[in-house]
Amino acid sequence: MTRDLATLQREMAELIRGGAPPSGDAYLAGVQQSAELKVLRECIAEWRELVLRRACPLTVELLRARGTFEPAVRRLLRRACPPFRHELALAFLAEVAADADPRLAQVAAFEAEMIRLHN
């Protein structure tokens, strides 16, 4: 191969998060422009939305009422996430618990604690 596996995987991860391919790399440039990558990103975002709706419905409802849930999930897509469902929810809630809105922050902290207690 023109690149080793570790490099290829780092580059693919970066593309999925919305990063740019190395300049002059025709294959990765093709992936970046592909309809498949667009669909894949949408699927990842929807799956994470579903996981979060189930894991922390109160926080999600508050965010949706403010119109900021979908953007928050898109932000989540752009950064690295832990692999398991509950870990994903806890990482998300930790971010929301730092929000400047005290009601939202408290609800997120409460739901994080409930997840820890339940598991």
Next chain:
Amino acid sequence: MIGTNFVPDVDFLERILGTADVLEIPPDVIASHSGAIDEDAMAMLDEVAAHARLIVHGVGLSIGSADGWNDDYLRLLDALFARLPIAWHSEHLGYTTVAGESLGTMLVLPRVEESLDLLCPRIEAIQRRYGVPFLVEHVVNLLPEPPEADYSPAAFLNELVRRTGCGLLLDVYNLQCDVHNHALDVGRFLDELQFDAVREIHVANGVERDGVLLDIHSRALRDDTRALLAQVRPRATNAEAVIFELVPEAVPVLGHEAIAAELERLA
């Protein structure tokens, strides 16, 4: 044997047990945040072990991650194997994490020597660790094909079998996705595949979005999936189970009766 995924839903399990001879446990789905198997799910598994054969099918091992597989997932497997009579287990030939962080999806490995060099020692280590058959499953390729390949799709699987003695899990719907998305020559694939290594078959259905066929495992089977299964089954003489794959979220949507009917059609 016919089966489907274990879903921690008592009503669902009561309805399908009897029709389903085997239940496939998805460790990732029943993991708690502490990295253990959810205790309620484990208690249900203790109960159903008397009524169905149990097998395990993972997503989260990330056996193809160049920077190392997922040790947390192995701990889930350790817990399941320590407590339950697992007949065999399987994992996808892909990677879900890079540098320990989730991609949110699974990507395929290029079919090159370096991938085989990465995979074979890991497959052998898994086989030694659990002492039951370990099967590997080809993964739907959701992105454009890498430009370089040393092996055809079937030859890559055959080579893994030759080098490690592992079994194969043949997913009929994954083949259909690759036919749709990448013009896989399924006839050639099936002619080339070493069928005596196929120990398990998966069937499923998903959705098409913007021309891309996705393996969401969320719907009743299509007629053309059943037709391809009918082609595959007589050749897979060592296959012990056909599994109708479903994500837990699909169970209330499809309904218990429809799932049971699907299993009866497969029997």
